[in-house]
Amino acid sequence: MDQNLLSGLSDMGLGKLEGLDIYDSSDQDGKNSKNGSADKEPVVKEEDFLFDKTYGCPVCDREFKIKAVRTGRVRAMEPDMDLRPRHEHIDTLKYDMIACPYCGYAGYGKGFQYLTPSQRKAIKENICGSYKPKKEESQLPYYTYDEALERHKLALVNAIVKRGKASEKAYICLKTGWLFRGMREALLPDEPDYDNKKLEYEQTENQFLRNAYDGFIHARESESFPIAGMDQMTLDFLLTNLAIRFEEYDTASRLVASLLSSKTTPARIKDKTRDLKMMILEKLREQKANE
């Protein structure tokens, strides 16, 4: 299953790495308005919310620019039930990964700058040696979903090669799953092959979220909080959603009980957790009826 999640790396010279497992045995320790604007220029453009940010690559030491979101300018909308963030006029998830266009090293957040000497060596040997930089940089003032996916897959394969924590890989899988949801939402019903694409995006989203779920369940037992920037309450709420998605109702019920009994869970999250509890009971009733 993981094999096709990393497909497309061969275009970057990293075909050898397409078959890597995300979690090897040692781990045991907004919709984008672009598509809808073919004949009419939108008043608000995605690039209005972006700026060029400069990074120094900790692997090849070169400087490069990426497009980043002006966080003060975007307006947040109600997130999806599983906490996927949504913003007006822009899918900010496309801009989460930092990728060096010269050597193929990629990661996210503050962790991008920090590599141990052995991680740096592993990335040089397994990524940089075969990475093929793009011949032409895109001239578009924003990232397409395809470009965003490329950057996410590059970040994932880097995390695997450098033997990153389960939570780091799970986080990239979560974000990639959410990207596929964004792609599906941006599909227009009159697009050629609409039904097939919709199904394919849905299935790929599920595969990435399944990997995120497994990785976070493992991280919850083996890492200390915050995990991927989340406190226990936030992670448990996310995991409850994922557990329901994958019909792991025992785990979902346990997480719900812990969220509802904790004094530190805010009222808003408790309300949403009660909704999830109803959902679980409903699903269990359905399951019984079908037996």
Ligand SMILES: [Zn+2]
């Ligand atoms: Zn680099």
